[in-house]
Amino acid sequence: MSNDVTISCDNVSKRFARDLKKSLFYGLCDTFSELKKGGVKDENPPLRDSEFWALKNVSFELKRGEAMALMGANGCGKTTMLKVLNGLLKPDTGRVTMRGRVGALISLGAGFNPILTGRENIYVNGSVLGFSKRDIDARFDEIVDFAGISESIDAPVRTYSSGMQVRLGFSVATCMDPRILLIDEVLAVGDFSFRARCYGRLASLMEDTTILFVSHSAQQVTRICNKGILLESGEPVMCDDVAKVIMEYNRRNAPNSAFRVLYDGDASLTATEVPNREINFGGDLTLNLGIESKTRYENCFLRILIRKADEELVGEWNSELHDHLFDIPVGESSHEFTVNNLRLHDGIYRIAFFVMAEDRITHLINATNVETIESTGLCYGGVAVQF
Amino acid sequence: MSQSEIDRNGEVTCYSSASPLRDSKGLLRSVWQDFVDTRELIFTLFTRDLRAQFRQSILGYIWLLLPPVTTAAVWLFLQSQRILNVETDIPYPVFILVGTTVWTSFVNLVSAPLVGFNAGKSIYTKLNVAPEAFVMSAILRALLNFVIRLVILVPVFIVFKVVPPSTWYLFPVAVVSFFAIALAVGIWAIPFGSLFTDVGNFLTNFVKIFMYLAPVVYPVGKKTGLFKELMINNPLTPGIAWSRDVITTGSNEWAVPALLIGLISLLFVLAGLLFLRIARPHLVARLGM
Numbered sequence: 001m002s003n004d005v006t007i008s009c010d011n012v013s014k015r016f017a018r019d020l021k022k023s024l025f026y027g028l029c030d031t032f033s034e035l036k037k038g039g040v041k042d043e044n045p046p047l048r049d050s051e052f053w054a055l056k057n058v059s060f061e062l063k064r065g066e067a068m069a070l071m072g073a074n075g076c077g078k079t080t081m082l083k084v085l086n087g088l089l090k091p092d093t094g095r096v097t098m099r100g101r102v103g104a105l106i107s108l109g110a111g112f113n114p115i116l117t118g119r120e121n122i123y124v125n126g127s128v129l130g131f132s133k134r135d136i137d138a139r140f141d142e143i144v145d146f147a148g149i150s151e152s153i154d155a156p157v158r159t160y161s162s163g164m165q166v167r168l169g170f171s172v173a174t175c176m177d178p179r180i181l182l183i184d185e186v187l188a189v190g191d192f193s194f195r196a197r198c199y200g201r202l203a204s205l206m207e208d209t210t211i212l213f214v215s216h217s218a219q220q221v222t223r224i225c226n227k228g229i230l231l232e233s234g235e236p237v238m239c240d241d242v243a244k245v246i247m248e249y250n251r252r253n254a255p256n257s258a259f260r261v262l263y264d265g266d267a268s269l270t271a272t273e274v275p276n277r278e279i280n281f282g283g284d285l286t287l288n289l290g291i292e293s294k295t296r297y298e299n300c301f302l303r304i305l306i307r308k309a310d311e312e313l314v315g316e317w318n319s320e321l322h323d324h325l326f327d328i329p330v331g332e333s334s335h336e337f338t339v340n341n342l343r344l345h346d347g348i349y350r351i352a353f354f355v356m357a358e359d360r361i362t363h364l365i366n367a368t369n370v371e372t373i374e375s376t377g378l379c380y381g382g383v384a385v386q387f
Numbered sequence: 388m389s390q391s392e393i394d395r396n397g398e399v400t401c402y403s404s405a406s407p408l409r410d411s412k413g414l415l416r417s418v419w420q421d422f423v424d425t426r427e428l429i430f431t432l433f434t435r436d437l438r439a440q441f442r443q444s445i446l447g448y449i450w451l452l453l454p455p456v457t458t459a460a461v462w463l464f465l466q467s468q469r470i471l472n473v474e475t476d477i478p479y480p481v482f483i484l485v486g487t488t489v490w491t492s493f494v495n496l497v498s499a500p501l502v503g504f505n506a507g508k509s510i511y512t513k514l515n516v517a518p519e520a521f522v523m524s525a526i527l528r529a530l531l532n533f534v535i536r537l538v539i540l541v542p543v544f545i546v547f548k549v550v551p552p553s554t555w556y557l558f559p560v561a562v563v564s565f566f567a568i569a570l571a572v573g574i575w576a577i578p579f580g581s582l583f584t585d586v587g588n589f590l591t592n593f594v595k596i597f598m599y600l601a602p603v604v605y606p607v608g609k610k611t612g613l614f615k616e617l618m619i620n621n622p623l624t625p626g627i628a629w630s631r632d633v634i635t636t637g638s639n640e641w642a643v644p645a646l647l648i649g650l651i652s653l654l655f656v657l658a659g660l661l662f663l664r665i666a667r668p669h670l671v672a673r674l675g676m
Binding site for chain 1: 398399400401402403404406407408424427428431432435436438439442443509510511512513514515516578579582583662665666668669670671672673
């Protein structure tokens with residue numbers, strides 16, 4: 001049903017200027033161009049000197065109950081997009097239609113005056129978010145309870161810790177039920193028990209709400225969203241299932257896997273090789289190492305660390321646990337290791353490894369971000385390691 | 388279709404690149420709707436600032452009275468030392484205190500809209516809040532400060548045995564027509580002043596000069612000459628002279644020009660609010676984070 005479409009964004013573009021003085025001047029020009037007869041404007045306005053497209057031809061539609069992640073590298077236009085949807089910025093082309101009350105989890109605690117008490121600030125913050133005094137009166141206790149600050153509610157907000165301030169802000173912002181919720185990287189706040197409650201609150205809203213979520217954290221995104229859109233320099237490059245978008249985001253933004261050896265003493269690494277970088281779900285990862293050593297070491301073992309593109313550690317393989325101990329002779333030697341049955345969700349992973357001496361303390365070789373591998377064949381499910 | 392058109396029942400909002408002037412009725416309606424929607428916010432912001440203003444001060448609201456009182460004291464001192472030779476129809480202290488009270492509030496009202504607009508910047512560049520709410524709450528605060536300053540006039544009138552004439556009830560009308568000039572300047576300063584700080588600097592540094600060209604601390608002189616011509620033709624003169632006359636001498640000599648200028652200024656205020664509404668998204672875009 002077209003009635004269920006709550007956000008429709010049609011061919012939206014927005015230009016910004018890099019130069020401050022020009023930007024201010026263009027602001028005046030744009031204002032006066034609105035006053036021109038009939039307000040008829042160029043459908044495809046050109047870029048002026050020092051301008052660039054902060055958003056270019058972005059289109060999507062979201063229905064009730066859908067949650068979309070807005071992903072992309074820093075400066076790709078995510079916040080600009082949210083501001084256009086929230087009606088703060090006027091698009092230079094295209095149009096946006098929002099159906100229903102819009103709530104925003106952006107800049108939590110806006111309007112807080114540090115010298116006023118928490119109680120007073122709840123009303124200020126609520127008022128800024130468009131809630132009436134009566135609305136807040138009715139939910140006041142609920143807000144304070146959820147924030148968990150009932151003891152300090154009558155103390156000035158400047159005596160609060162930053163975590164407490166954000167908790168109070170989150171609590172006020174989510175106390176009403178919006179039809180559309182815009183979230184800008186605010187979930188990474190508070191201690192983890194509060195974060196868990198935040199997810200709970202969002203989950204309870206999700207059924208009737210359309211959510212647009214800006215985040216760099218694949219973990220947060222998969223927890224909340226079912227769709228994703230990837231922006232690059234203001235242009236949408238992909239709009240699809242969230243898992244595919246995260247993968248594409250990681251592929252495009254993976255750091256260079258520069259060969260980096262943190263430590264090597266008597267033994268040094270002469271070669272690393274991963275013969276097969278693309279590994280099917282359940283397949284094997286092979287790692288070949290060339291080592292040159294001045295001393296003989298016996299009963300060494302290898303630890304392989306597997307990280308996601310965003311540096312999150314997802315697993316470790318230890319050769320000792322697979323009865324694979326090895327000796328490093330004086331001079332050149334080569335070693336092969338195989339990790340069997342690699343059960344990784346689709347995505348880009350990077351591996352680091354240590355060669356450990358028999359004493360289990362000495363790192364003979366310590367190499368980080370050495371190789372990039374890609375796992376394929378399992379595109380559903382959101383968690384990296386699948387059993 | 389207008390830039391932002393809200394169907395109250397379904398709450399459908401559209402944002403597009405089209406100019407809001409293509410639907411001028413819709414624009415007027417949405418400006419009005421904004422004021423209706425934000426009246427509670429305006430009041431909340433107003434009380435927030437009021438409570439916060441003096442919470443960390445010992446003298447508190449006395450700070451509101453100090454500026455006009457000190458200005459008046461300086462001029463009284465100059466008069467008592469016969470450095471100046473000012474003749475007024477009413478006791479000079481009364482003349483000067485009424486003048487500086489009204490004038491100080493006028494100056495505050497000129498800068499209040501821009502100051503209020505800039506103070507809300509961190510909020511309306513991130514959340515969908517009408518910036519006009521911050522402007523209105525700053526104006527309300529300036530007006531409240533004026534009312535508090537008026538209180539100090541009561542003992543002064545008693546001490547100098549000045550009985551307000553029967554025209555005293557015209558005082559609000561006279562003051563509003565005078566303050567309308569300040570609001571017109573202040574509101575038109577927002578779209579330009581928020582982009583370029585030159586405007587704010589100009590207002591704080593140069594509006595003061597007009598005090599010497601208006602009957603604030605001395606009356607319109609009897610001697611003819613360039614100075615008198617400047618003073619009579621100063622658009623601020625009728626408003627301030629009439630405001631003082633209605634509570635002291637009872638003369639309505641300046642009533643007609645004061646009302647006329649006030650009325651024109653009110654029209655400018657309304658046009659300024661419309662212009663601000665059109666400029667709003669462009670200002671937000673340029674003010675950034």
